[in-house]
Amino acid sequence: MKSLAIPGELNMAPAGLEFISLGDFGYLIARDKFRQLYSLLATVRFAVCEAHKKLHKSPILWSNGYIGQMWIRSQYLKNAVLWYNSCDDYLLQIIWFAFDFCDPNTLDKPNKYKQTLRHCRWESLVPIMEARKAEPNIGFLLAKIKEFRSLAVVSMVRSIANSLKHHADIYIRDLDIQPD
Known part of the structure; x- marks a missing residue:
């Protein structure tokens, strides 16, 4: 599991002090x-x-054959899909704060921060980025995000995740489980 650990270069707590001293809370x-x-x-x-x-x-028990193992594997797969799908939210939040699409200095209370996080959605981010796409890196980033979101595999993950969220299951051939 060593490969799952956060690399040392991301464990840079003192670097946060540099951002604070520069006043760049975003x-x-x-x-x-x-x-x-x-x-x-x-x-x-x-x-x-x-x-x-x-x-x-x-x-x-193995009395039903391999079906129990398939069920366990399907649980891990469903968790992976749901967690992978939530990575999209984090990417949008990173962009939102790094490019100062809100004033982070106004986030002086937990409820304001939570409210800001609710605005970190693709539908909210696109118009803001479109309006600022002439700025360095924003136009390039917007094009790359649109390219990524249009990939068939990303759409499939989003579709499976929505099925899991709304029907609590997905079809897995060898398990003969059908979602509603």
Whole structure:
């Protein structure tokens, strides 16, 4: 599991002091969000590795054959999809704070911060980025995000995650489980 640990270059707590001394709280928040994203990706990777594992030690009996193992693997896969899908939120939050799409100095109370996080959605971010796309890096970043979000695999993950959130399951052929 060593490969799932946060790399040393991301464990730079003293760097936060530099951002604070410069008064750039947006970058400080974005950096913390990046660390959270990395941790979330490690969780996704762990779940994917466990979903790929053929045999799990578990209290599930073998009397029904391999179905119990398939069920365990499907649980890890579903968790990986849900966690991977939530990475999108973290990417949007990183962009939101790094490019100062809000004034981080106004986030002086927890409820204001939570309210700001609710605005960190693709639908809210696009118009702001479109209006500022002539600024350095924003136009390039917007194009790359649109390209990424249009990938078939990303759309598939989003679709599976929505099915899991709204129907609590997905179809897995060998398990004969059908969502509503």
